[in-house]
Amino acid sequence: MAKRSETFHPENESDFLFEVVSGEFLETIEQAIEAHDEEKIRERLLVLDPPDLALLLEQLDAPDRRFIIQAIRQGFDYDTLLGLSDHVQSEVVEYLGIDALAKHLAELDSDDAFTLIDELPGDQQSEILTKISASQRASYEKILSYPEESAARLMQQEFVAVPSFWKVGDVLKFIQKSKAMPDEFYEIYVVDPKHHVVGVIPNSFLLRNQGDAPIRDIMKVDFKSIPANVDQEEVAYLFRHYDLISAPVLDESGRVIGMITSDDVVDVIDEEAEKDILQMARVSETNYNAPFYITSSQRIGWLVVTLINALLGAFVIEHYHATIEQKGSLAAFMTIVAAMGGANGMQVIAVTMRAFSTRLIHSSNIWRPILKESLVGLMNALVFSLVLTLIVLFWFKDPSVALILPLALIFNMVWASLGAVLLTFFIEKLGFDPAVSAGPLLTATTDVLGFASFLGLARLIL
Amino acid sequence: MAKRSETFHPENESDFLFEVVSGEFLETIEQAIEAHDEEKIRERLLVLDPPDLALLLEQLDAPDRRFIIQAIRQGFDYDTLLGLSDHVQSEVVEYLGIDALAKHLAELDSDDAFTLIDELPGDQQSEILTKISASQRASYEKILSYPEESAARLMQQEFVAVPSFWKVGDVLKFIQKSKAMPDEFYEIYVVDPKHHVVGVIPNSFLLRNQGDAPIRDIMKVDFKSIPANVDQEEVAYLFRHYDLISAPVLDESGRVIGMITSDDVVDVIDEEAEKDILQMARVSETNYNAPFYITSSQRIGWLVVTLINALLGAFVIEHYHATIEQKGSLAAFMTIVAAMGGANGMQVIAVTMRAFSTRLIHSSNIWRPILKESLVGLMNALVFSLVLTLIVLFWFKDPSVALILPLALIFNMVWASLGAVLLTFFIEKLGFDPAVSAGPLLTATTDVLGFASFLGLARLIL
Numbered sequence: 001m002a003k004r005s006e007t008f009h010p011e012n013e014s015d016f017l018f019e020v021v022s023g024e025f026l027e028t029i030e031q032a033i034e035a036h037d038e039e040k041i042r043e044r045l046l047v048l049d050p051p052d053l054a055l056l057l058e059q060l061d062a063p064d065r066r067f068i069i070q071a072i073r074q075g076f077d078y079d080t081l082l083g084l085s086d087h088v089q090s091e092v093v094e095y096l097g098i099d100a101l102a103k104h105l106a107e108l109d110s111d112d113a114f115t116l117i118d119e120l121p122g123d124q125q126s127e128i129l130t131k132i133s134a135s136q137r138a139s140y141e142k143i144l145s146y147p148e149e150s151a152a153r154l155m156q157q158e159f160v161a162v163p164s165f166w167k168v169g170d171v172l173k174f175i176q177k178s179k180a181m182p183d184e185f186y187e188i189y190v191v192d193p194k195h196h197v198v199g200v201i202p203n204s205f206l207l208r209n210q211g212d213a214p215i216r217d218i219m220k221v222d223f224k225s226i227p228a229n230v231d232q233e234e235v236a237y238l239f240r241h242y243d244l245i246s247a248p249v250l251d252e253s254g255r256v257i258g259m260i261t262s263d264d265v266v267d268v269i270d271e272e273a274e275k276d277i278l279q280m281a282r283v284s285e286t287n288y289n290a291p292f293y294i295t296s297s298q299r300i301g302w303l304v305v306t307l308i309n310a311l312l313g314a315f316v317i318e319h320y321h322a323t324i325e326q327k328g329s330l331a332a333f334m335t336i337v338a339a340m341g342g343a344n345g346m347q348v349i350a351v352t353m354r355a356f357s358t359r360l361i362h363s364s365n366i367w368r369p370i371l372k373e374s375l376v377g378l379m380n381a382l383v384f385s386l387v388l389t390l391i392v393l394f395w396f397k398d399p400s401v402a403l404i405l406p407l408a409l410i411f412n413m414v415w416a417s418l419g420a421v422l423l424t425f426f427i428e429k430l431g432f433d434p435a436v437s438a439g440p441l442l443t444a445t446t447d448v449l450g451f452a453s454f455l456g457l458a459r460l461i462l
Numbered sequence: 463m464a465k466r467s468e469t470f471h472p473e474n475e476s477d478f479l480f481e482v483v484s485g486e487f488l489e490t491i492e493q494a495i496e497a498h499d500e501e502k503i504r505e506r507l508l509v510l511d512p513p514d515l516a517l518l519l520e521q522l523d524a525p526d527r528r529f530i531i532q533a534i535r536q537g538f539d540y541d542t543l544l545g546l547s548d549h550v551q552s553e554v555v556e557y558l559g560i561d562a563l564a565k566h567l568a569e570l571d572s573d574d575a576f577t578l579i580d581e582l583p584g585d586q587q588s589e590i591l592t593k594i595s596a597s598q599r600a601s602y603e604k605i606l607s608y609p610e611e612s613a614a615r616l617m618q619q620e621f622v623a624v625p626s627f628w629k630v631g632d633v634l635k636f637i638q639k640s641k642a643m644p645d646e647f648y649e650i651y652v653v654d655p656k657h658h659v660v661g662v663i664p665n666s667f668l669l670r671n672q673g674d675a676p677i678r679d680i681m682k683v684d685f686k687s688i689p690a691n692v693d694q695e696e697v698a699y700l701f702r703h704y705d706l707i708s709a710p711v712l713d714e715s716g717r718v719i720g721m722i723t724s725d726d727v728v729d730v731i732d733e734e735a736e737k738d739i740l741q742m743a744r745v746s747e748t749n750y751n752a753p754f755y756i757t758s759s760q761r762i763g764w765l766v767v768t769l770i771n772a773l774l775g776a777f778v779i780e781h782y783h784a785t786i787e788q789k790g791s792l793a794a795f796m797t798i799v800a801a802m803g804g805a806n807g808m809q810v811i812a813v814t815m816r817a818f819s820t821r822l823i824h825s826s827n828i829w830r831p832i833l834k835e836s837l838v839g840l841m842n843a844l845v846f847s848l849v850l851t852l853i854v855l856f857w858f859k860d861p862s863v864a865l866i867l868p869l870a871l872i873f874n875m876v877w878a879s880l881g882a883v884l885l886t887f888f889i890e891k892l893g894f895d896p897a898v899s900a901g902p903l904l905t906a907t908t909d910v911l912g913f914a915s916f917l918g919l920a921r922l923i924l
Contacts, residue, residue, distance in 0.1 A: 023824035049684075051703050058822060175669050184666050186648055186707065203665035204647050207637050222511075240732055241513050243725040245648065245707065262724040263705040269728060270702055273735030274816060280742040281812030282805060288817050292834050296841040299809055303842060306805035307798070307849070314794035318858075321790025328783025331793035332776035336769070338797075343744060343768035347761055350743030354736060355750050360520060362485035372754050379758040380765060387769070396780075 020052040026059060033064050038071040046075050054083025058289060062091060069095040078104040082112050087289050090121050098124065102131035109183060111156040111264065114143050118153075151235050152228040154268065155249040155258030158182035161189045162215065164198055169211030171201075186246040186261065190219050195255040197225055197248050225250050228257060232268045237357075239265040279435040280350075282306070305440050313338070313447040320455035323462065329398065330458050333405055337454045340384060341412035341446035348373050348420035349438045356428055363429070369421050377417025381410040400461055408454035416446050482514040488521060495526050500533040508537050516545025520751060524553060531557040540566040544574050549751050552583050560586065564593035571645060573618040573726065576605050580615075613697050614690040616730065617711040617720030620644035623651045624677065626660055631673030633663075648708040648723065652681050657717040659687055659710050687712050690719060694730045699819075701727040741897040742812075744768070767902050775800070775909040782917035785924065791860065792920050795867055799916045802846060803874035803908035810835050810882035811900045818890055825891070831883050839879025843872040862923055870916035878908050 025044075032040040045053060045068065057065055057080070069076070069092055076096065081089055093101055105113050105128075117128060117140055129137055139157055146152035159182060162171050171188065175181060188206070190199035199219030209218050225248045226235055238244065239262055249258040278284070282302035287295070317324070317334070324330050352369055355361045361369060385406030392402040423442055427434040487506075494502040507515060507530065519527055519542070531538070531554055538558065543551055555563055567575050567590075579590060579602055591599055601619060608614035621644060624633050633650065637643060650668070652661035661681030671680050687710045688697055700706065701724055711720040740746070744764035749757070779786070779796070786792050814831055817823045823831060847868030854864040885904055889896040 019821065021821070023826040026824065027826060049704060051705075055703075055821060059827065172669060175666075176672065181666075181670065184664050184707075186665070202646050203669060204637075204643075206669060207634060207665060208643065210638065239725075240728050241517075242511060243513075243728070245646075245723070245725060261707070262728065263701075263707060266702050266705070266724065266728060266731060269731050269735070273731070273738070276735070277738050277742060278812050278816070280739060281808045283809045283812050288813075288820075288822050288831075292837040293841065295834070296838045299806075299838065300842060300845065302809065303802065303805055303846065306801055307846060310798040310801040311853070313797055313801075317794035317797065318791055321794070324790035324793050325787050328786035328793075329780055331786050331790075331796075332779035332783070334793075335775055335779065335797065335800075336772040339768055339772040339775075340765065343765055344761075346743045347745045347764065350740050350745050351750075354740070358750075359481065359483070359517060360750050362488065364485040364489060365521065369750075372757070375754040376758045376761065379755065380762060383762065384765065384769060391773075 020048065021055045021059070026056070029056065029068075030060075030064070033060075033067050036067075041068060041071045042075075045072050050077045050079035051083045053077070053080045057084060057092065058088055065091065066095050073100075078107055079112070081116055082108075085287060085289055086119055086121075087287060089116075089119060090124055093120065093124055098127045098131060102128055105132055105136065109156045110139060110158060111154065111258075114140060114153070118144075146229055147231075149232045150229050151226045151232065151249050151260060152258065154232055154235060154264050155228070155260045156182065157258050158185075159189060159248070159256070159259035160185055161191045161195070161197075161256060164190045164192065164216050164219075166215050167211065168206055168209045168213045168215060168218070171206060171215060172211065182259075185259070189248050189256055189259075190215055191256060197223075197250070197256050199223070200248070202245075223247070225256075226260060228252075233272060235260060236265050236268045236272060240269070276435045279433070280439065282440075309440060309444045309447060312444055313451055316448050316451045317455065320451075320459060323455055323459045326462060327458070329396065329401065330455065333392070333401055334451050334454045336388065337405065337408045337412050338447045338450035340409060341416040341450045342443050344377060344380065344413045345416035345420045345442045345446050346439060348377070348417050349424055349434065349442060352421050352424040353434050353438070356424070356434075361425070366421070366425055370418065373417040373421050374414060377414045378410070381413035384413070385409050401458075404454060404457045404461060408450065408457055411453050412446055412450045415449055416442065419445055482510065483517045483521070488518070491518065491530075492522075492526070495522075495529050498529075503530060503533045504537075507534050512539045512541035513545045515539070515542045519546060519554065520550055527553065528557050535562075540569055541574070543578055544570075547749055547751055548581055548583075549749060551578075551581060552586055555582065555586055560589045560593060564590055567594055567598065571618045572601060572620060573616065573720075576602055576615070580606075608691055609693075611694045612691050613688045613694065613711050613722060614720065616694055616697060616726050617690070617722045618644065619720050620647075621651060621710070621718070621721035622647055623653045623657070623659075623718060626652045626654065626678050626681075628677050629673065630668055630671045630675045630677060630680070633668060633677060634673065644721075647721070651710050651718055651721075652677055653718060659685075659712070659718050661685070662710070664707075685709070687718075688722060690714075695734060697722060698727050698730045698734060699821075702731070738897045741895070742901065744902075771902060771906045771909060774906055775913055778910050778913045779917065782913075782921060785917055785921045788924060789920070791858065791863065792917065795854070795863055796913050796916045798850065799867065799870045799874050800909045800912035802871060803878040803912045804905050806839060806842065806875045807878035807882045807904045807908050808901060810839070810879050811886055811896065811904060814883050814886040815896050815900070818886070818896075823887070828883075828887055832880065835879040835883050836876060839876045840872070843875035846875070847871050863920075866916060866919040866923060870912065870919055873915050874908055874912045877911055878904065881907060 029041065029044065032044070045056070048056070057068070060068070065088070073096065078101070081092065084092060108116065117125060120128065129140070143152055158180065160175065162174060185203070187200050187202045189197045190201060192198050199221050200223040201215060201219045205218050224238060224242055224244060226238065228249050228251050238247070244262060246259060246261045248256045249260055251257045282305070283299065284301060285298055352361070355369065388409065389402050389406050392398055392405055420438070420442055423438050424434045427438055491503065491506065494506070507518070510518070519530070522530070527550070535558065540563070543554065546554060570578065575598070579587060582590065591602070605614055620642065622637065624636060647665070649662050649664045651659045652663060654660050661683050662685040663677060663681045667680050686700055686704055686706060688700065690711050690713050700709070706724060708721060708723045710718045711722055713719045744767070745761065746763060747760055814823070817831065850871065851864050851868050854860055854867055881904055882900070885900050886896045889900055
């Protein structure tokens with residue numbers, strides 16, 4: 001393939017820098033498809049990097065995708081499959097044919113091949129497993145024995161391990177002669193006869209030393225290694241915290257069985273961040289290419305939670321309907337108390353979650369955020385009470401509401417601050433994810449307490 | 463330092479795997495501080511990795527931090543400063559003394575030294591600039607001439623560049639003799655006489671080839687390079703999209719001036735994800751160690767936005783207070799219409815933002831999400847209308863509300879879906895960040911339209 005080096009310039013016309021698959025490019029391809037110009041499609045698409053080709057395929061309709069795959073079947077880079085969403089991936093595999101996939105699977109890194117097989121739907125998966133070699137199948141099944149989202153599922157099984165009595169020159173000779181080298185690697189592992197890692201040598205250390213240097217003298221002994229069954233979030237934390245580029249993965253007996261590199265971890269961090277953001281917005285999954293009725297059904301779960309929360313609030317309000325009928329404006333002001341409590345609580349949840357994920361909070365120092373957030377909540381509640389009292393007095397000229405509103409507001413905002421820390425802490429301790437449940441649970445309380453405190457006081461005083 | 467290799471086992475007692483600074487460890491240190499046991503502090507803390515020492519310092523009070531720094535001043539690893547928040551960093555620099563920092567600054571990678579100087583408060587910054595060498599100052603000022611959060615601010619200025627007529631053996635000799643090598647590097651750059659990069663050689667390629675192989679034959683010519691002035695978010699996208707480990711940074715004339723590695727990018731991705739999550743929760747900044755009155759003032763901005771939104775809604779409700787006084791239950795049901803519209807809109811904003819950031823949406827195909835999301839919104843609105851009609855009919859036994867509520871709900875939810883896509887799209891096009899503004903803007907409309915449509919219909923029909 002005749003690729004050329006690319007530098008992207010900010011003077012580009014496109015929406016983004018680094019944009020290969022621009023709107024304009026997309027149009028060119030769609031026109032070529034309409035004109036059945038296979039030659040042009042091959043010319044434009046076979047020079048693309050796999051991630052860019054994947055991005056293009058995601059943006060087309062199914063018939064167009066079929067046409068393109070037929071046109072570029074020869075010379076198709078199977079790495080492209082890794083950039084596709086599940087839905088489109090299984091479709092493209094169908095167009096390519098299981099036989100072709102089985103033949104080309106060995107070109108991929110083992111972690112990529114594993115991910116690919118794992119993501120295929122059941123029928124395609126069992127078909128491909130009958131067509132790959134016995135050793136590939138064994139390696140697939142070994143990985144499958146580890147839990148989902150574990151380090152083992154992330155690692156590649158290709159790595160370089162050498163005995164500790166070698167010299168740098170021996171390592172170079174070994175690397176140059178061995179046929180089963182990983183495509184790229186950033187460090188090699190020094191192992192004892194039991195295949196336990198005793199040291200790690202970054203490639204740059206090998207380059208920097210003469211051939212006669214014993215590797216025992218140049219290897220790093222303060223390295224991090226990862227048990228095969230830990231969760232990928234822990235792996236991401238380790239890479240982020242210690243700025244790692246690569247780390248060995250060990251099985252239960254401490255033998256090195258694979259290697260995780262930082263590009264895999266970047267994907268995990270991106271995935272986890274996406275999950276957190278979607279969960280904050282109460283969406284369980286995003287699949288841009290799913291048909292609308294599937295998307296609709298995926299969204300309903302969280303909307304039901306919202307409905308239950310809203311019904312809870314509605315029942316409280318309904319309980320005070322006689323009070324509201326005395327003075328309709330109460331309905332206007334009660335929503336302010338609930339909204340301010342909810343907003344305040346969400347802020348505290350986000351900050352507390354962050355402190356947890358950067359590991360600044362433990363059980364032994366949880367009193368710190370409790371104290372601080374309650375103070376912050378009280379202070380801000382006082383500020384907004386003052387503002388609202390003035391608004392109600394001078395705008396609505398309603399002294400009784402000017403008395404009730406600040407009291408309810410202070411109560412609700414301080415509760416929101418305190419409740420947010422406690423709720424996040426307990427959900428975290430129970431082993432659940434506060435990004436999912438803390439928000440709706442807290443909002444339910446700030447709505448109910450906001451409405452009840454304000455309307456309750458109103459009934460007492462009016 | 464006598465560090466030992468660590469493997470972490472899931473059977474650990476601590477809250478997290480990979481937890482060095484556990485609650486228990488923290489207590490031990492606090493006891494040692496109380497007992498003024500400097501020996502124990504040195505013994506426990508000088509073996510820590512810099513990121514772990516930083517995490518510990520973040521969790522102590524200022525006097526304890528001062529005591530610790532005095533105890534471990536000899537042997538203090540200046541990389542530790544990089545893991546500290548601004549507030550704690552400047553405090554620790556004060557304890558260490560500017561002279562000591564100036565002396566040890568050269569031990570850091572240039573990108574880390576730059577970040578450190580850049581983060582110091584004004585007085586410490588100008589003092590350190592008078593104490594470092596002229597060449598360090600020049601290099602600092604060169605980086606400073608590039609925009610904030612640009613690639614140049616992220617890169618390190620140490621890298622390996624060699625002419626294209628060399629052989630692998632020449633490169634090895636150069637690396638082994640040169641004194642100014644970066645600490646670790648993952649690839650070297652092949653440059654022409656104008657210092658333009660013509661090829662990239664991963665270290666593993668150098669290891670794999672014999673000394674007499676011309677580097678021209680083994681270098682990769684399809685590599686990505688990064689202009690020095692692009693934003694770090696673009697850099698993160700490039701690394702994520704193409705699974706890069708390292709990339710050269712070019713100045714305006716195309717000369718290579720630095721190197722970005724994937725550990726820097728992991729930090730950026732983490733930062734950007736944190737920013738997005740905090741913005742979804744309407745918090746502008748999180749500084750766990752800031753005093754409560756500073757935190758309080760930092761939170762107020764977004765609470766003011768919430769207040770304005772809530773007041774807008776309150777004005778609409780107030781407009782219909784006579785209608786509400788006729789039937790107090792209306793106040794209960796109107797909140798459901800607003801809540802469902804808001805929740806639906808937030809879902810669509812999150813999904814649309816994600817489609818933008820993975821570059822699936824362009825101006826030319828924006829009709830796709832508009833069409834799909836409107837359909838999804840309509841479908842879910844119909845489902846929840848049915849549910850609510852049944853609840854109102856059989857529970858509240860209120861046929862007139864059972865007629866009004868679904869109509870208002872369908873209107874508000876379909877608007878929320880459509881409005882969310884349009885708003886995200888226009889904010890994105892105008893060059894702003896939808897994570898910041900799309901939520902509050904849309905919620906303002908779903909509140910106002912939710913209340914107005916429901917109460918307006920009620921006034922017409924009742």
